[in-house]
Amino acid sequence: MRHTFTQRKLDAAAPHPWKRLRRMDRAFIVYGLVVAVLVVGCYLCSLVGWLPYQLDGMDLNHMNEAPSLGHPFGTDNMGRDILTRIIAGTQAFFLPGLLAIVIALVxxxxxxxxxxxxxxxxxxxTSYLLNVIDSIPKxxxxxxxxxxxxxxxxxxxxxxxxxNIPTVASFIKGKILFLKGRDFIEAAAALGLSDLRIIFKHILYHHCLPLLIIQATxxxxxxxxIEASLSYLGFGVQEPMASWGNLVAAGNNYVLQGVFYYAAFPALVIMLAILGFYLLGDGLNNLFEEEERG
Amino acid sequence: MVKPILKIKNLSKHFALGRGLGGLSLGGEKLLKAVDGVSFEIARGEVLGLVGESGCGKTTTGKMIVRLLGPTAGQALFEGQDVQRIPRRGLSEFRGAVQMIFQDLDAALNPKMKVRDILAEAVRLGERHTKQSLAKRLRELFSMVNLKPSKLENYPTSLSGGEKRRVSLARVLARKPRLIIADEPLSALDLSIQAQVANLLKDLQKEYGLSFLLISHDLRMVELLSHRIAVMYLGRIVETASAAEIVRRPGHPYTSALWTSTVARKKGAKVVGQLRGDVFELERPDEGCVFRSRCAVYQKKGKPKQCRVGADPELRQVRKGHSVACHFPLGKGK
Structure with a gap:
């Protein structure tokens, strides 16, 4: 038993973890990466001002217009291009989202x-403090x-x-306790490595990086x-700044008049984007697990 | 008299069992005496074998020597200095001088790092290197443990058990230690590999004059590699003597019983009783000799009172360089 096991490990031709992954997981990762690239791309474009139309370019001759070649997602109640506002809407959550991620991870x-x-x-x-944070509904x-x-x-x-700190903390803590159970950290300390080096290089860099990447996605x-929910409710990013949430909220007022695409397209984008990041996290989790298996 | 490189004085480690609610001790706490008043010395260039069943406190003793654990009482003196009192600045030097080989083959080997990086990290702790001199030093370390330089590019998961053990040995040697605590260095290896590694340890020890504390339950290997042997039972040293003496004339009934349980025991060695039960299941008696529940001599002598009352017997010299902690040491009297 043991022999066959080592044999498999020594086998140089063992397939790459990516190849051993379920086809669904691979699809999830690819889809998630496409979404991530699109979101980052849209953010950078809107930052430097590469937009199809002017963000606040009102056009009173084309209000609530249906999707067309000129306006693929249609126009809103003030004749602004909805696609442009969706692209610019990435600004509403991207940098704040990064801030949330950095705070949670660090x-x-x-x-x-x-x-x-x-x-x-x-x-x-720390467990006490984390429990306090965890006990409050977000x-x-x-x-x-x-x-x-x-x-x-x-x-x-x-x-x-x-x-989100408690979630990340419990993962990291669990990983460290697992590593400690394998004499691993003790051996590093006995060699004479400093605590900081063990923590940053051996624990966080070598064993927790996958975990942190997943948490980031x-x-x-x-x-x-959260940005979309709050903006939809009117608590988050306010008009005239574009946000996916307030686009849906504004579009909602026109659904009964038969203008469905005003709300539908931003809502669809929200769904596809969130799905993309969650599936990416899930797929990466399985990929890293497969890698761990050797 | 040469000063010993390591001197253990009355070292003890007690763990609390059955903690009360929320970590508060509510009295009546049970103590597990993992190590209980252990004393021994290791001379420069000497190999001391520490033998005993699993769970008798061998590893705990080793970890206290390298300061991974703090003792409940007693001291471990390395080159005359209490290891617990080494200041922060001297700690790195101490960690280099006293190295530990862990029982777990994978313990020292971060699976995410190449062997090259694992060794380079250890080398850089004590030495400054350029790229070329580092590569040379790594090759040198690899030849010390008889490994092919091509293995440097491997990840630990693609190494065999013997190779892993050699790499962890190379990592230990990278720090140029004067004392090595080897915790079961041969367990988890195939028999043929055991012999290779044992010979390697022996050669290295001779060539560099290293001092070893060899922790093992494998009597044959300990006998082969050690100059002196200390036998441990439930946290106490019950017998110390030179390797040859302890094999020829074991003084403690426990030592003798241990010898009996090895398959290839020496001819003519006196055999007293066989060991039954597992150390973990044993209730440690509060009074008298801790070994008596499994002791053949105790049974044969009709459960003498000496063994039942008072403290656990102290180590007493029976011959020159041979001490036994027993009221009725074997090979005496008759």
Whole structure:
């Protein structure tokens, strides 16, 4: 048994993890990457101003127009091109979303290391704090913060990032405890490596990077979801700035008049984008698991 | 008298069992005495074999010496300095001088790093290198442990057990240690590989005058590699003597029973009783000799009172360089 096992491992022709992945997972990853590239591309384009139409280019002769070659997604109630506003809408969540991700990953890694690597009292303290954060429902907290502070989207995303810290921390802590169980960290310490080097290079870089990447993709999906939800409710990004959420909200008023595409296209984009990031995270998770198996 | 490189004085490690609610101790806490008042010395260039069943505290002792664990009581003195009191600045030097080989073959080998990077990391801790001199040093380390340089580019998962053990040995040697704590360096290896690695250890020890604490349950290997042997039972040293002496004339009934349980025991060695039960299942008696529940001599002598009351017997010298912790050491009297 043991012999065949080693034999398989020594076999140089063992297929690459990517090839061993289920076909669905591969499709998910490809789709997710396409979505990610499109989102980043749209963000960069809108940043430098490469847009099909002017963002606030009102055209009162073409209000609520159906999709056409000139306006693939139609125009809104002020004659603005909806595709242009969707592209520019990436600005509403992209940078704030990155902020949320950075906060969640850095905070989570720190808390996970404090809990898993040092243990003892620091573990008790961090677990307690994380449980406190975890026990507050995310959306209730957000609405509460919005009601009190009337914050901008960056502030909101800081809160979102903070609420994600416990999830990341528990993953990192679990990984560290697993590594500790394999004498691995002790051996590194016995060799004479410093704590910082063990934490950053051996634990975080070599063993937690896949995990952090997955959390980052899921984080971006969530950032889109939350920004869209809040903007839809009127709490997030406000007109005249474009956001996917407030596009849907504005379009909603015209659905009963038969102008479905005003709300439908932005909503579809929201769905496809969130799906893309979540599926990417899921697919990568399976890919990294396959890699772990050797 | 040459100063010993390592001196262990009354080293103990107790773990609390059955913690109360929320980590608060509610009294009546049970102690697991993993290591209980262990003392021994290792001279420069000497190999001391530490033998005992699994769970008797051998590994815990080793980890206290390299300061991975703090003792409950007692001291481990490396070159005269208490390892627990080494200041932060001296720690790196100490870590280099005292290295540990872990029982787990994969322990030292980060599966995500190439063998080259694993070794380079260890080398760079103590030495400054250019790219060329580093490559030369890595080849040198590899030839010390008889590995082909081509293996440097491998990931640990594609190495065999023997190769992994050699790489972890090379990693240990990279720090130019003076004392090596080898925790079961031969377990988990095939028999033929065991012999190769054992010979390698022996050659390295001779060539570089290294001192070893060889922790093992494999008596044959310990006998082969060690100058002196200490036998451990439930956290206590029950017998120490030179390797030849302890094999020829074991003084403690436990040592003798251990010898009996090896397949290829020496001819003419006196055999007393066989070991039954597992160390983990044993209730450690509060009073008297801890070994008596499994001791053949105790049964034969009609459960003498000496063994039942008072403290656990101390190590006493029975011959020159041969100490036994038993009220009725074998090979004495008759």
């Amino acid at each position: 905070g989570g890694s720190l808390a996970g290391v404090l809990g898993g690597y040092y243990g003892g009292f620091t573990d008790k303290l 959306f209730v907290l957000l609405l509460l913060v919005i009601a009190i502070f009337k914050p901008d989207i960056y502030f909101i995303m800081i809160i979102v990032g903070a609420t 899921l984080g971006m999906g969530e950032a889109i979801l």
